[in-house]
Structures are given as structure tokens and as C-alpha cells.
Amino acid sequence: MIKKLLVTAMFPAVAWATPEITVINPQAATSPVATLAMTVQKSLPASRYYQGESCQDAVKKFETTPNSIIAYGTNLAITGLRRNQPCDTAITKNNILFHGEQYYQICTKQGSGKNFRSPGATLGVASVQPIENIVRDINQQNGTTLKALPFSGSQAVLTQILSGDLDLGLIGTSSADKLSRAGTIECMASTDPRDSRFWGNQLKMKQPDIRIQTLILHNITDEKTLDRARAAIGGDTVKTLLEQGQYTEVYFMGSDALVERARRYIHRSHDSYGK
Amino acid sequence: MLVGLFPAMPIALGMMLIFPFAEIMSVFEIFIYWAAVIIGSQYFGSVAAITTGMPGETSSLVYLNAIKPLGITDRLKMILYTARGSLTASVAASVVCMAVFLIGSYDFMFWFNKIWVKAVVFSLALGFFIYLSSNRWAAAILVCIGVLLGPKNNYALPDTWFALQLVFQNTTFFSMALGLLIVPELFKKYNEDHWRNKNNTNQVGDMPWGSAVRGGIIGSFIGLIPGPSATLSSNLAYQSERDLARKVTAAESANNSAMITSMLPLLIVGIPITIGEVIVLQILQTKLVDWPDLSDVGAIGSMLIQIQLICVALAVVFYFLSTRLIDFYGRALQVLQTRFRVILAVLIATLGFVDFYYSELGIIKYTLLFLFFSFIGLWLDRKGIDPIPMLFAFILGDKVIWTAIQVLAQL
Numbered sequence: 177m178i179k180k181l182l183v184t185a186m187f188p189a190v191a192w193a194t195p196e197i198t199v200i201n202p203q204a205a206t207s208p209v210a211t212l213a214m215t216v217q218k219s220l221p222a223s224r225y226y227q228g229e230s231c232q233d234a235v236k237k238f239e240t241t242p243n244s245i246i247a248y249g250t251n252l253a254i255t256g257l258r259r260n261q262p263c264d265t266a267i268t269k270n271n272i273l274f275h276g277e278q279y280y281q282i283c284t285k286q287g288s289g290k291n292f293r294s295p296g297a298t299l300g301v302a303s304v305q306p307i308e309n310i311v312r313d314i315n316q317q318n319g320t321t322l323k324a325l326p327f328s329g330s331q332a333v334l335t336q337i338l339s340g341d342l343d344l345g346l347i348g349t350s351s352a353d354k355l356s357r358a359g360t361i362e363c364m365a366s367t368d369p370r371d372s373r374f375w376g377n378q379l380k381m382k383q384p385d386i387r388i389q390t391l392i393l394h395n396i397t398d399e400k401t402l403d404r405a406r407a408a409i410g411g412d413t414v415k416t417l418l419e420q421g422q423y424t425e426v427y428f429m430g431s432d433a434l435v436e437r438a439r440r441y442i443h444r445s446h447d448s449y450g451k
Numbered sequence: 452m453l454v455g456l457f458p459a460m461p462i463a464l465g466m467m468l469i470f471p472f473a474e475i476m477s478v479f480e481i482f483i484y485w486a487a488v489i490i491g492s493q494y495f496g497s498v499a500a501i502t503t504g505m506p507g508e509t510s511s512l513v514y515l516n517a518i519k520p521l522g523i524t525d526r527l528k529m530i531l532y533t534a535r536g537s538l539t540a541s542v543a544a545s546v547v548c549m550a551v552f553l554i555g556s557y558d559f560m561f562w563f564n565k566i567w568v569k570a571v572v573f574s575l576a577l578g579f580f581i582y583l584s585s586n587r588w589a590a591a592i593l594v595c596i597g598v599l600l601g602p603k604n605n606y607a608l609p610d611t612w613f614a615l616q617l618v619f620q621n622t623t624f625f626s627m628a629l630g631l632l633i634v635p636e637l638f639k640k641y642n643e644d645h646w647r648n649k650n651n652t653n654q655v656g657d658m659p660w661g662s663a664v665r666g667g668i669i670g671s672f673i674g675l676i677p678g679p680s681a682t683l684s685s686n687l688a689y690q691s692e693r694d695l696a697r698k699v700t701a702a703e704s705a706n707n708s709a710m711i712t713s714m715l716p717l718l719i720v721g722i723p724i725t726i727g728e729v730i731v732l733q734i735l736q737t738k739l740v741d742w743p744d745l746s747d748v749g750a751i752g753s754m755l756i757q758i759q760l761i762c763v764a765l766a767v768v769f770y771f772l773s774t775r776l777i778d779f780y781g782r783a784l785q786v787l788q789t790r791f792r793v794i795l796a797v798l799i800a801t802l803g804f805v806d807f808y809y810s811e812l813g814i815i816k817y818t819l820l821f822l823f824f825s826f827i828g829l830w831l832d833r834k835g836i837d838p839i840p841m842l843f844a845f846i847l848g849d850k851v852i853w854t855a856i857q858v859l860a861q862l
Contacts, residue, residue, distance in 0.1 A: 205729065211732075326606075328849070
């Protein structure tokens with residue numbers, strides 16, 4: 177509010193012409209979700225970008241800031257449950273502006289010869305995923321000796337694979353496809369059940385379909401402002417990004433089925449790896 | 452240039468200013484703009500730090516207290532030397548970039564991201580600060596506090612630490628720097644003799660070309676470590692030299708070359724390792740440019756060589772800009788001394804406002820944190836303890852903790 181008053185004092189006409197929309201990114205600044213949030217903010221006139229320092233910081237900002245939208249991932253709700261932190265926010269069919277999903281591929285550096293069965297191989301993923309519990313489950317059910325390595329984000333996983341320090345890493349499908357086409361990395365498995373390399377067919381585990389389920393939620397009450405947000409999210413710039421990011425299950429309107437899909441995924445993941 | 456000259460303005464903001472024009476800009480033009488922002492911010496960041504004593508960007512932090520005793524003549528010499536050093540380093544870094552590409556060794560580029568390499572570099576950087584401090588125990592405690600407060604968005608931390616992270620979340624570097632370093636200056640008693648004696652200092656000798664080259668080489672390699680590589684390299688280069696002129700020249704040379712080599716992973720394989728690079732990649736994605744097309748090595752090489760040549764050209768332009776204005780800096784320093792306390796108070800208020808505006812904090816939390824750091828700064832000043840190790844550890848803290856977690860997980 178103070179900031180709004182300061183802007184108003186300097187540029188009164190601009191400040192009151194259109195209500196400002198705050199676009200909140202709750203995940204790491206270098207994550208794919210951050211790219212989505214930045215793109216939405218860029219497409220929205222009269223908006224500002226908020227980088228949350230943690231999931232509870234971002235959720236609190238979302239719930240206390242009128243006219244805000246958040247690029248919310250179900251993995252945050254799972255992390256919140258796992259860490260006993262208030263990272264969950266209400267998902268209803270009316271507050272969903274966008275729903276999309278991205279799967280991971282499990283990759284190694286080209287020619288490394290590493291796989292799930294390699295003794296003591298390291299497996300890394302961004303720390304919003306409960307990698308220790310996933311690896312423990314895989315090792316128990318398959319007799320493997322994988323070691324879990326958490327990272328700040330997907331880019332950190334990728335650079336660590338390329339450095340040769342990380343044997344296997346979970347990388348977003350779009351980045352993985354691009355680098356494997358170029359012969360820099362090779363991907364031996366996917367978390368997408370529709371993929372022929374689905375790791376659920378190679379390993380026994382409680383929940384192999386690990387994904388990033390992203391929802392853009394809003395708390396906008398004014399219809400005109402909401403239309404502005406809808407137009408930006410459904411615009412060409414964001415759609416281009418979604419295509420490049422290989423998002424699946426893309427919807428630009430909420431429904432009971434989507435709410436249920438998100439809710440079920442959160443609870444299933446928490447039951448499998450959250451405890 | 453503005454991002455560097457004006458403390459508290461984040462480098463990422465410089466990149467974000469391009470958004471409205473991205474549609475009409477070519478990929479090459481976007482890369483040139485990116486290079487201009489990062490190189491300009493380092494050049495003029497040192498000008499702001501040496502003239503006003505306020506860090507234009509975080510990599511100037513390392514020598515901020517050391518240059519306090521310098522008079523106007525010595526400070527102007529330092530500006531000239533750091534500009535020369537930065538130019539030398541930019542050329543060195545560009546040569547390294549082209550060599551890495553021509554050798555075609557991705558392994559070499561990513562070798563600097565190996566966990567043990569990062570662990571050694573971070574340990575050396577923090578260890579030097581403690582070892583070279585006049586009060587090692589105090590420096591060690593401040594480094595621990597800085598590292599403790601450093602992590603962000605780290606879900607691998609134990610619960611208690613995770614909760615502490617929440618208390619200090621969204622703390623800005625500049626609120627810390629203003630509180631710990633600049634506010635205590637307001638309360639110091641200076642008389643006319645102080646300034647007269649200061650202006651007669653002659654502590655800066657001839658241009659230390661060797662330090663510029665060494666700093667440039669250190670920065671060229673450390674730039675390949677993801678994260679705050681410019682700050683890290685300026686610290687290592689600073690600690691590796693002996694007298695003040697050599698130290699400052701090496702530090703400023705290192706951060707320039709680090710900025711240039713940090714562009715390599717994005718230019719060659721499309722992996723961003725700094726926030727500014729994430730923004731560049733995002734701009735390219737929304738322009739439907741899938742950079743880089745890894746099947747077209749020729750196009751990548753051509754772009755890389757052009758960008759490096761542009762980097763050298765930009766460094767020459769910034770060199771002339773920063774040295775031609777030397778008389779202006781001299782006058783600014785004289786004005787700063789005659790009305791020291793008033794100007795300092797105005798600068799603190801202005802920078803505090805700008806920092807608050809760009810921060811994610813509300814006014815109450817921002818003010819409380821600012822007062823907290825000011826109180827700590829005043830207390831440390833009374834005890835004669837340098838707060839810079841804490842600030843430096845705060846900047847590196849996030850990466851240090853991630854590296855430590857990965858080292859422990861591998862054991």
C-alpha cells in the first residue's frame with residue numbers, strides 16, 4: 177500500500193487508471209515456473225512481479241494481496257505438508273486461470289554409462305521434490321544403491337550432470353529433449369506414463385508418475401481486471417512458452433475435475449513420499 | 452551504466468527494462484544489450500564505490516572499508532586503475548571464451564561446477580576473509596551468521612534453520628549494507644584535519660598491470676561457477692594480492708572478466724547460471740527463439756565470436772566514459788567532503804527508498820530489518836570489528852549451503 181501511495185504521488189493518472197496485478201512466483205528464481213510467471217507478468221500491463229523467498233512467503237503474499245495471481249505448483253502443497261509449513265492455498269474451480277503439467281526425464285551425461293543399477297549412482301532433483309524418500313523407496317523395492325542429491329532447481333541439476341558429478345538427474349522434458357537431441361545428455365527414462373521409457377515399467381516404486389502440476393490461481397474480484405489477467409494468460413506469448421515447455425493437460429478455465437485431479441495428486445504424493 | 456552507478460538498483464532490473472522493446476530486437480541485439488548491462492554495471496559500480504563508499508554492485512564490497520583512508524587524489528587514481536584493469540580483464544575473458552569454444556570442451560566449462568571445486572573455492576573465499584582479518588574470531592562468527600541467513604527457497608534445510616530463513620526472508624543486500632556499513636559513518640566525528648590529512652595521502656603507486664592480468668585470469672575461470680561469480684572472483688582476486696592498489700585493481704578486473712565468462716553456458720548450451728541470464732532466456736523463448744540450436748554449431752560459434760568482440764568494444768567505450776569523467780568525480784568528492792554528513796544522510800534516505808521500492812518487503816518489516824542491521828553496524832563499529840565478512844557470507848550463503856548439502860549427501 178505504501179508503495180502504491182508513493183507511485184500515486186508521482187504518477188497519479190497512471191496509478192489509478194488500472195488496478196495493479198501482482199504476479200507471484202513461489203518457486204526458485206531459475207525454475208521453469210519462474211519463467212512462466214515472468215512471461216505472464218510481462219504480458220500484463222500494470223502489473224508487478226513478486227519473487228517469493230519460500231512457499232509460505234509466496235502463499236501469504238497471495239492471500240493478503242488483492243488482485244494477485246500465483247503460479248502455484250502442487251509440489252509446493254506437498255512440500256508444505258511434508259515440512260509442516262503453511263504452503264497450501266485453496267484451489268477452486270473459480271480461482272483457476274490455468275492448469276498444465278510437465279513430466280521429468282531421467283538423464284545422464286552422454287557416454288557416462290550410468291543407470292539405476294550402477295553401484296552408488298547419485299540421483300538428483302530440485303529440492304521441492306522429496307528426493308530422499310523417493311530414492312529410499314526405489315532402493316528398498318529394487319535392491320539398488322542410489323544416493324539422493326537435492327538441488328536448488330532444475331538448471332542446477334542439469335549443470336551438475338554436465339560437470340560429471342551427478343550420475344542421474346530428473347530434468348524437465350523440454351530441456352531434456354533439447355540437450356539429448358544435441359547429444360549432450362542421454363535420457364533413459366521418463367516419469368510420464370504415456371512414454372515408452374516410463375520408469376514405472378523399469379523400477380518398482382510407490383508413485384512413478386512424478387510431475388510438476390502448475391496452476392495459475394487468482395484472487396481478483398473485479399471482472400474487468402480478471403478479464404485482463406485471462407487475456408494475458410491466454411495470449412500468444414504465454415501459449416508459445418507453454419508449447420516450448422511441452423506442457424500437457426493444458427486448460428485455461430477451472431473445473432471440478434481439475435480441482436479433484438490436483439487434490440488427488442497432492443494426497444497421493446504425500447502418502448507415497450511425504451512422510 | 453545506471454545500474455552500476457546507482458547503488459541498490461539490481462542488475463536484473465537492467466535486463467527487465469528490455470521487455471517492452473524485445474519484440475523489435477533481434478537475438479544479436481538482445482545479447483548485446485545483455486552484455487552492455489553486465490559490463491556497464493561492473494565498470495560504473497566501482498566508480499560509485501570508490502567515490503561515495505557505497506557499493507554500486509555487490510562485487511565492490513570486498514574493498515569498501517580498505518579504501519576509506521584514501522584521499523581524493525588516491526581515489527581518482529584508483530578509478531583510473533580499475534578502469535584500465537577492467538579493460539584488460541575484459542579482453543582476457545573474451546579470449547578465454549573464444550578459446551573454450553574453439554577447443555570445443557564442454558567438460559572444461561562445466562568442470563568449474565563440480566561439487567568439490569565449488570567446495571574448495573567457497574572455502575578459500577570465506578577462509579581468506581577470516582584468516583586475513585585482524586580479529587579472526589569475530590570474522591569467523593560474522594561469516595557463520597552471514598551463511599546462516601543466506602539460504603533462500605531451500606527445502607533441504609532442517610526445520611529450525613528453515614524457520615530462521617523465514618524471519619530474514621526478502622532481506623535485501625542493500626538494507627544490510629546500508630545498515631552495517633554506511634549508517635555508522637553518520638555517527639563518526641570528523642573534523643577539518645581529518646579531511647586535510649586524508650587528501651594528502653599518497654598510498655596508491657603506479658598502475659599494477661600484473662594485478663589486472665592476474666585478476667582477469669582469476670575472474671575468467673571463477674565466472675563459470677553458477678551464482679554470484681562476480682562477487683566471488685573479486686574477493687579471491689583481492690585476497691591474492693598484497694598492497695591496496697593491487698588488491699582493488701585485481702578485484703575490479705576479476706569481476707569484469709567473471710561477468711563475461713559467465714555468459715558462456717547460456718551462449719553455448721543454453722543453460723542460464725545467473726538471474727540476468729534467466730531473463731535473457733525467457734525473452735528469447737517468448738520471441739519463439741529456441742537458443743541455441745545445438746545442431747548448428749557454426750551459428751553458435753559465429754554468435755559467440757561476435758558477442759565477444761562486442762564485449763571488448765563495450766569495455767573500450769566504458770573505459771573512455773569512466774576515465775573522461777575523472778574531473779567530475781574529483782569535484783563530486785570535494786562536495787561530498789564539505790557536506791559529508793548531510794550528503795550521506797540524503798544518500799542513505801534515497802537509496803533506502805529505492806531499495807525498499809524494489810524489495811518485496813512491507814514498510815514495517817523493511818524498517819525493522821534496517822534498524823536491526825544499523826544497530827549491529829554501530830555496535831561492530833564501536834568494537835572496531837569489520838562487518839564485511841558477514842555481508843559477503845550472506846551473498847554467498849545460499850550457494851555455500853547447497854554445496855555443503857551436496858558434499859554431505861555424497862559421503
